Amino acid sequence: MDLTLQSKFTLYPLSIRKDQKNYIVEEPVSGDFFEMPKICIDAIDSINEGHTLGDIERELQEKYPDETVDMIEFGEQLIELGLVKEVDGEKMTQKRETQALDGFTWIPSSVGRFFFNGMTNKVYLILFLISVSLIVWNPGLFPHYQDIFLFDSMMLNIITYMLISLVMIIIHEFGHILAIRSYDLPAKLGIGNRLIFVVFETDLTAAWKLAPRQRNILYFAGMSFEQIFVLIALSIQLLYPEATTILIGILGIIVLDIFIKTLYQCCFYMKTDVYYFVENITGCYNLMESGKQYLSRWLPFLRSDSSDTEVFDGEQKIVRLYSVFYIVGILLTFSLIIFYFLPQTYYAYSQVFSNLFRSTTPSAFWDAIAFLGQTILLLILLLYAKIKTRKVK
Template identity: 45%
Template sequence: MKLTYESTLILHNIEVRQDQKNYIVEDATTGEFYEMPLICIDAITLIQKGFDLREVEEKLQKQYPEEDVDMVDFAQQLLDLELVQAVDGEEIVCKKEKEKLGFSWISPKVGRFFFNRKTMLLYTILFVVNIVLFIVHPSLLPNYKDLFVFDVMTFNILVWASVTFFLVFIHEMGHVLAIRAHDFPTKVEFGHRLFLVVLETDMSPVWKLSAKERNILYLAGMSFDTVILFIALIMQLLFQIHSQVLSGILAIIVFDTTLRMVYQCCIYMKTDLYYVFENMTACYNLMENGKRYIKGLFVPKFRVSNGELFNGEEKVVRFYGLFYVIGVTVTITLAVLFYIPQSVYMMRQTIPNLQKPISNLYFWDAALIMLQTVVMVSLLLYSWRKKYRNE
């Protein structure tokens, strides 16, 4: 599609909302959201009034004499974003389709029951109480051996996987209920963090809300994590549990929930706290610009130019670089304190069992563990190879 200064555009049905620094543009046709500065909003307004690109550019140059206005280039960007319905009367086929979201069967009243001013205060108090309980009773802190409830390692993995899936599901239901509190639809699907498979809730409707309201939705999963952790800690403290299995499951709940909450601090991945940080700073491409900033410290061609940032974002991007390093440090620390010792302990317990008779349960337990290890390492190496080959 050839654009000229005489071109006129018809845009999709667009809704514009003022945000903290700039404006959020919602394409009602595709359900996509974009952040734009005021000059872009003024350009869109003039385009919608029927002015051709030359007239729009002339008006903007008078209104913004210090800005370098190029309406042909801006119009091309609108085309690339598929915000344009027609150019010079010629209809543009939109390839994007508005995604169908669900969970509408959950009443907004249910969402508001779990997420309102009083409950958010309660979640905050419980979060502090959990920290106090760990300080006063250090024996409650997670230990890498908490996952080993049974002598048979395969049973341990099955129990751990089942408990983890249930806890992650509860976490995501926190996000779902917080979104439904505003009567927005959503969905839950599988995603990944590094090489870890995770569940993810579609949070795109948050852009219809104010920044303060968005933070509640981002923290909703951790709010439910806080309640689960509090219940597990109190049960360990106040009840004498004689069942080894129940005691072990409680320990796994504390272990898994605590480490997942610590992982939220690893904002070099797009964790819930990353979105809170991004939302509070109003820098909505923080990860991408942060990565370029860090790479640019060593490789000049990756340096972030001021043209890639909105005004005032330079300091935030540098500050994010510090948190990026802290997040990587937290990940390495967790691996050293928990995941590596777990793997070593599991191998020490299972490898000798390969010498047992083939009819022995522990032989097959060891064989399954070794097979699982080979598969997981192979998938990890494959994902790394694929990632770096495409970069």
């Protein structure tokens, strides 16, 4: 459809709310949210008043003399976003999907508010500080890379760690779900993947209905909920050192798992919970893309589609500061690899090869065979994932 300056639009009902710097526009039927500056909101208001694109363009040029105003281009963007119902009386034919807003609504909002309210949010911070204090005063509680080796069998160690890690992931995501239910909003728990690993992901899209300060609670909810289990695990280890080896070992794995995942949340080159918190408080909702664009001047391998990301006025300093944390996040990842993942890998495979060539029992030999078999399977899946990704690109 060819637009002209004489064209008039009829938009679908929109919900518009002031955010940090710009405005959040919600299309209620599809459940989509868009960030727009003030000039776009003024254009939408004029469209709803029945003005032609040409009249709106002249009006905005007078009001915003330093801005480039092109209502034809803006109109095409509105059509592409699915926000336009009619153009010059002709209905748009694009398919609009209704988003199901019923995820976890069976959980009463009162239950969510029990776990996440003005008081408990402070309690979670106190729990975190207590846990840190216990580790500082008792260095033996600090998670060690060997904590995952609870049994002589490497396969049993891997299975135990994976099960505990899975339970902790579900607890983490359930924290997000309870937090958003405290505002009587829905959430969706999906299954995604990073490389070859299956992960759970909570869709908090509905959080855009909330004020920025309220969204912060949702982003930290997973880590906040974990603090209960960290403190319990540390307290039992400290108060009952004579407990069974299995129990102490499982508690150690819980602390190690949450410790690593907490550091992982601080890896700003990925969109983690802490990243979304920083993005939210700064109001720079393309922070990663803008940061990569800035860093690509010195690190060409970061250059991608993000090279066309627009940096709004006043965001340059924030982007530069984020770029520093982006690099720190990469260094933090290398630290995890050096102090945890590489030592774990070396220890595991040294034990496996020892059992493979110098085993004293058949069970140790076959455990080594099974462990190497799953290693080969993981490498094949990793290679397949990389090949598939390249084909998609």
